Amino acid sequence: MLRRFNYxxxxxxxFRIGIxxxxxxxxxxxxxxxxxxxxxxxxxxxxxxxxxxxGSLYALxxxxxxxxYGVLFMINFAHGEFFMAGAMxxxxxxxxxxxxxxxxxxxxxxxxxLIFLSAILVSIGxxxxxxxxxxxxxxxxxxxxxxxxxxxASFFWQYYFRGLFGSSLIPFPEFDIFKGEADLFGIxxxxxxxxxxxxxxxxxxxxxxFVTRSKIGKxxxxxxxxxxxxxxxxxxxxxxxxxxxxxxxAMAGVAGVLYAIVFxxxxxxxxxxxxxxxxTAAVLGGIGSVPGAALGGLFLGVxxxxxxxxxxxxxxxxxxxxxxxxxxxxxxxxxLIFRPQGIMGERLTSKKA
Amino acid sequence: MxxxxxxxxxxxxxxxxxxxxxxxxxxxxxxxxRDIIAGILTLGEILLFAAAPVAxxxxxxxxxxxxxxxxxxxxxxxxxxxxxxxxxxxxxxSFWESIREAFIxxxxxxxxxxxxxxxxxxxxxxxxxxxxxxxGVIGALFARLPKLLQRSLLTGIGWVIGLxxxxxxxxxxxxxxxxxxxxxxxxxAKGLHLTPTLVIFATITILTFVWRQWxxxxxxRVRGTMSSGQLRWAHRIQVVLGVIILLILPSFVGVYLxxxxxxxxxxxxxxxxxxxxxxxxxxxDLGYVTNFAxxxxxxxxxxxxxxxxxxxxxxxxGITFWMALPISVAAAMLTGFIxxxxxxxxxxxxxxxxxxxxxxxxxxxxxxxxxxxxIGGAQGILLIPQAAITGWFxxxxxxxxxxxxxxxxxxxxxxxxxxxxxxxxxxxPPQLYYLLVLACLFMLFISVRLNGSRIGRQWMxxxxxxxxxxxxxxxxxxxxxxxxxxxxASGGLAGAIFAAKLxxxxxxxxxxxxxxxxxxxxxxxxxxxxxxxxxxxxxxxGLPELLREFAEFRLLFYGIALMAMMLxxxxxxWPSATRRRELQSTEPLVEQTPTRAGEAHEAxxxxx
Numbered sequence: 001m002l003r004r005f006n007y008x009x010x011x012x013x014x015f016r017i018g019i020x021x022x023x024x025x026x027x028x029x030x031x032x033x034x035x036x037x038x039x040x041x042x043x044x045x046x047x048x049x050x051x052x053x054x055g056s057l058y059a060l061x062x063x064x065x066x067x068x069y070g071v072l073f074m075i076n077f078a079h080g081e082f083f084m085a086g087a088m089x090x091x092x093x094x095x096x097x098x099x100x101x102x103x104x105x106x107x108x109x110x111x112x113x114l115i116f117l118s119a120i121l122v123s124i125g126x127x128x129x130x131x132x133x134x135x136x137x138x139x140x141x142x143x144x145x146x147x148x149x150x151x152x153a154s155f156f157w158q159y160y161f162r163g164l165f166g167s168s169l170i171p172f173p174e175f176d177i178f179k180g181e182a183d184l185f186g187i188x189x190x191x192x193x194x195x196x197x198x199x200x201x202x203x204x205x206x207x208x209x210f211v212t213r214s215k216i217g218k219x220x221x222x223x224x225x226x227x228x229x230x231x232x233x234x235x236x237x238x239x240x241x242x243x244x245x246x247x248x249x250a251m252a253g254v255a256g257v258l259y260a261i262v263f264x265x266x267x268x269x270x271x272x273x274x275x276x277x278x279x280t281a282a283v284l285g286g287i288g289s290v291p292g293a294a295l296g297g298l299f300l301g302v303x304x305x306x307x308x309x310x311x312x313x314x315x316x317x318x319x320x321x322x323x324x325x326x327x328x329x330x331x332x333x334x335x336l337i338f339r340p341q342g343i344m345g346e347r348l349t350s351k352k353a
Numbered sequence: 354m355x356x357x358x359x360x361x362x363x364x365x366x367x368x369x370x371x372x373x374x375x376x377x378x379x380x381x382x383x384x385x386x387r388d389i390i391a392g393i394l395t396l397g398e399i400l401l402f403a404a405a406p407v408a409x410x411x412x413x414x415x416x417x418x419x420x421x422x423x424x425x426x427x428x429x430x431x432x433x434x435x436x437x438x439x440x441x442x443x444x445x446x447s448f449w450e451s452i453r454e455a456f457i458x459x460x461x462x463x464x465x466x467x468x469x470x471x472x473x474x475x476x477x478x479x480x481x482x483x484x485x486x487x488x489g490v491i492g493a494l495f496a497r498l499p500k501l502l503q504r505s506l507l508t509g510i511g512w513v514i515g516l517x518x519x520x521x522x523x524x525x526x527x528x529x530x531x532x533x534x535x536x537x538x539x540x541x542a543k544g545l546h547l548t549p550t551l552v553i554f555a556t557i558t559i560l561t562f563v564w565r566q567w568x569x570x571x572x573x574r575v576r577g578t579m580s581s582g583q584l585r586w587a588h589r590i591q592v593v594l595g596v597i598i599l600l601i602l603p604s605f606v607g608v609y610l611x612x613x614x615x616x617x618x619x620x621x622x623x624x625x626x627x628x629x630x631x632x633x634x635x636x637x638d639l640g641y642v643t644n645f646a647x648x649x650x651x652x653x654x655x656x657x658x659x660x661x662x663x664x665x666x667x668x669x670x671g672i673t674f675w676m677a678l679p680i681s682v683a684a685a686m687l688t689g690f691i692x693x694x695x696x697x698x699x700x701x702x703x704x705x706x707x708x709x710x711x712x713x714x715x716x717x718x719x720x721x722x723x724x725x726x727x728i729g730g731a732q733g734i735l736l737i738p739q740a741a742i743t744g745w746f747x748x749x750x751x752x753x754x755x756x757x758x759x760x761x762x763x764x765x766x767x768x769x770x771x772x773x774x775x776x777x778x779x780x781x782p783p784q785l786y787y788l789l790v791l792a793c794l795f796m797l798f799i800s801v802r803l804n805g806s807r808i809g810r811q812w813m814x815x816x817x818x819x820x821x822x823x824x825x826x827x828x829x830x831x832x833x834x835x836x837x838x839x840x841x842a843s844g845g846l847a848g849a850i851f852a853a854k855l856x857x858x859x860x861x862x863x864x865x866x867x868x869x870x871x872x873x874x875x876x877x878x879x880x881x882x883x884x885x886x887x888x889x890x891x892x893x894x895g896l897p898e899l900l901r902e903f904a905e906f907r908l909l910f911y912g913i914a915l916m917a918m919m920l921x922x923x924x925x926x927w928p929s930a931t932r933r934r935e936l937q938s939t940e941p942l943v944e945q946t947p948t949r950a951g952e953a954h955e956a957x958x959x960x961x
Binding site: 006008011012015074075092093096097133134137138141143144145146147148149151152153154155156157158159160162163164165166167276279283317318319320322323325326329330332333336337340 | 374377378379380454455456457458635637639694695696697698699701702703705706707709710711713714717718720721722723725830869872876905906908909911912913914915916919920923
C-alpha cells in the first residue's frame with residue numbers, strides 16, 4: 001500500500017537516524033579510542049555467550065507469545081506469569097525437598113527431569129485455567145477487552161503465588177553437575193550456560209517439528225490461518241486454542257526451570273521483565289513465526305549483553321549495565337516503528353497489526 | 354439425571370477450590386483480623402463460609418431445579434462437596450509437618466479458623482462439614498425466594514458487612530460528635546454488636562423491599578409532576594449541598610481520612626487524564642506513570658532547596674510552587690507529545706506494550722547513575738517546599754477567610770487555615786485537600802468540556818474505528834497527538850502536587866503499579882465516564898487505604914476486578930451514557946425508556 005510521506009515520517013526518520021548514529025558513535029568511540037574500561041577478547045566472548053544463553057531463555061518464552069498471537073491475535077500479557085508459576089512451584093515443591101533429602105545431587109538426571117516435568121505441568125495448568133476462565137468468553141469482544149483481562153490475569157497470578165509461597169526470594173538448589181566451566185572447542189563456557197543453550201535448542205527443534213509435522217500442529221496452523229474455515233474442516237477450535245496455550249506454557253515452564261538453574265533465586269515478580277523482553281523478542285523475530293522467535297530471542301540476548309559495554313560505555317555513560325533493560329525496550333519501540341513484521345518478515349495484514 | 358448431579362458436583366467443586374485457594378494464599382487468615390460482628394463473625398469466616406450458599410444458589414439457578422425436595426437435596430450435596438477441598442487441606446496439614454516451608458500461609462492460626470476454633474480437630478472438621486451442608490441448603494432455599502426479596506436480603510447483608518468493615522473509621526468520625534456511649538451501643542472495639550447488627554439488617558432489608566416495591570415508582574411519579582423550573586431548583590440545591598459538603602469535609606473526617614482523600618484526589622487527577630487517552634480516544638496507554646514522574650521531577654528540580662534544586666545548582670532561586678506548576682504541566686505535555694510521535698502508527702496491544710516500555714525506561718533512567726547528577730538517582734530529590742500562598746494574595750484571601758473561619762470555628766469546622774505570618778501553607782492533609790479539590794474541579798471542568806467538544810467527538814469516532822474515522826476526514830494523527838498531550842497534562846499536574854505534598858521524591862514512587870492503578874480505576878469506573886472515574890478512585894484507592902491489612906492483596910483484587918469487569922460488566926460501575934446505550938442496545942428498549950427520558954431531561958436542564 002502506498003502511503004503519503006508526511007511529517008510524521010520525517011520525525012520517525014530523524015529518530016531512527018539519531019539512534020543508529022548514537023550506536024555507531026558509541027561503538028566507534030569504544031573500539032577505536034577505548035573510552036571507558038577496556039575488555040579483552042575473552043571478555044567479549046563471555047558477553048556474547050552469556051547473551052546467547054540469556055537469549056535462548058527469551059526465545060523459549062517468546063514461543064508462547066508467538067503461538068498465542070498466531071491463533072488469537074492477542075498479546076497474552078500473563079505469559080510471563082506462566083513462566084513464573086512453573087519455576088516457583090517446582091522449586092518449592094520439588095527441587096528444595098529433593099535437595100534437602102540429598103537426592104538432587106545423588107541422582108541429578110532423574111531429579112532434573114522431575115523438576116522439569118512438575119514445572120511444565122504447573123505452567124500448563126495455570127495457562128489452560130487462565131484461557132478457560134479469562135480469555136475464552138471474550139473471543140468475540142473488541143481487542144482492548146482481552147488485553148485488559150490479560151493484564152488483570154497477570155497481576156492476579158503474581159499475587160496469588162506471592163500468597164502461596166511468600167514474597168521473599170526463594171533459593172534454588174545448586175546442581176553439582178552444572179558447577180564450573182566446560183571446554184568447548186577451546187572456548188570456556190559456564191556449564192549452566194551450555195545446558196541452557198542445549199536444552200533450548202532441543203526444545204525449539206522439537207516444537208518446530210511438532211508444529212509442522214504433527215496433526216495437532218496442523219490444526220494449530222489451520223486455526224491461526226482462519227478460524228471459521230477450521231471449524232468447517234472439523235477442527236475443534238476451542239480445544240486447539242487450549243492446546244496452543246498449553247504448548248506455549250510448557251515452553252515457559254522449561255524456561256522457568258532453566259532460569260532458576262542459572263540465577264538460583266526466584267520471586268513472584270520474576271516473570272514480568274523476562275515476559276516483556278520475550279515479547280520484544282517475538283516481535284523482533286516476526287510474531288507468529290517459531291524460528292523468528294528463536295532468532296529474535298538470541299538477537300535480543302546478545303544485544304543486551306554486548307550493548308552496555310560496547311556502545312553505552314563508548315558514549316561515556318556511567319553505570320552502563322544499569323541501562324540493559326532500556327536497550328531491550330528501545331529495541332521494541334524501534335522494531336515496532338520500522339519493521340513491525342520482524343526479522344523473519346511475515347507480512348502483517350491490517351487484521352493483525 | 355446423572356448429568357444433573359455431575360454438574361452440581363462440578364459447580365460445588367469449583368466453589369470449594371476457590372475457598373481452598375483463599376485459605377492457602379492467606380486471604381482468610383488476614384481477613385479474620387477484621388470483625389464484622391464483634392466477637393462473633395469475622396470477614397475471614399464470611400469468606401470461608403460464603404462458598405457453600407453461593408454454590409447452592411448457583412446450582413439451583415443454573416440447573417433450573419423445579420421440585421422443592423430435589424432443590425434441598427441439591428443444596429445439601431453442594432455444601433458437602435464444597436467442604437471437600439478444605440478437608441483435603443486439613444488432612445494434608447496433619448500428615449505434612451513442614452507444610453509451612455512450602456505454603457507459607459498455612460499457619461496454625463489458619464487451621465484454627467478452618468476447624469472453627471474447636472479444641473478437638475475431629476469435632477471441628479465435622480462441624481465445618483455440617484455448617485457447610487446447612488449453608489448449602491440455605492443457599493438453595495434462598496434461590497427459591499422471589500427475586501425482590503432476594504435483592505432486599507442481599508442489600509441488608511451488604512450494609513451489615515460494609516458497616517462492620519468500616520466500623521473503626523465510623524467510630525473515629527462519630528465519637529466526637531455523638532459521644533462514646535452512643536457509638537458504644539452500636540460498635541464494639543472492632544465490628545458491630547450483635548443486636549444493632551440484627552436491627553440494621555432488618556431495617557435495611559425492609560426499607561429496600563418497601564422502596565423497590567412502592568417507593569421507587571412513587572418517587573418517579575412525584576418527579577414527573579415537577580415542572581422544569583422546579584427541577585432546575587432541585588438541581589441547584591443539590592449543587593449547593595455538594596459544594597458545602599466538599600468544603601467542610603476535611604474538618605469533619607479528620608487528618609487521617611483527609612490524607613486518604615488526598616490520595617484519591619491525586620488518582621482522580623490521573624484518572625481524568627488517562628481517561629482522555631483510553632476512555633475517549635481508545636489509546637491504551639500503560640506508561641501513564643511517565644507523565645506523573647516528569648511532573649514530579651520538574652517540580653522538584655525547580656523548587657527544591659537541596660543541592661539538586663535549580664536554586665543551588667544554577668543559582669536561579671525564588672521559584673515558588675505556583676510558578677513551577679505550569680512549567681511542570683508543560684513539561685509533562687511536552688513528554689506526552691514526544692512519546693506520542695513514535696507510537697502514532699501503532700494500534701491496540703502494540704501501543705500498550707510500547708507505552709509500558711516507555712514507563713519502564715523512565716523509571717530505569719531515573720534510578721540510573723547516568724542521570725544521577727541531575728535527578729539524584731536512587732536517592733531522589735529532597736527538600737521540596739510545600740505549596741503556599743504568600744504575599745498580597747494571601748492577605749486578600751485571609752481578609753475574606755478569617756471572619757468566616759471565626760464564625761465556623763464555633764461549630765468545630767475549619768476551612769483553609771491562615772498561619773501566624775498571614776500565609777496559607779498547604780502542609781497538613783486537611784490543607785492540601787483544598788488544593789487537590791481545586792485541581793480536581795479544574796480538570797473535571799476541562800474533561801466535561803472536552804467530552805462534548807469537536808475534538809472529543811473526533812476521539813470517540815477514532816476509538817470506535819480508526820479507519821472509518823480517517824475516511825470521514827478526521828486527521829487521526831493530529832487527534833492522537835492532542836489526546837496524548839492533553840492526557841499527559843493532568844498526569845503532570847498530579848505529579849507536581851505529589852512532589853510538593855511529599856517533600857521528597859524517589860524513583861521507586863514511579864513504578865508501573867501507578868499506571869496499572871489508574872488503568873484499573875478507569876476500567877472499574879467505566880471507560881470514558883467522568884463520574885465513573887471518581888467512583889473508581891474511591892473504590893480502588895480509598896477502600897484499600899481504609900482496610901490497611903489487606904494491602905498485600907490489593908493487586909490480587911485489582912487483577913480480579915479487571916478480569917471480572919471485562920467478563921461481567923465491561924461498561925464499568927458507572928458507565929457514561931453513550932457507552933451504556935451502545936452496550937445495552939440488545940436489551941429491550943421499552944423497559945429503559947423512562948430512565949432515559951429522565952436522563953435526557955436532566956442533561957437539558959444542566960445544559961440550559
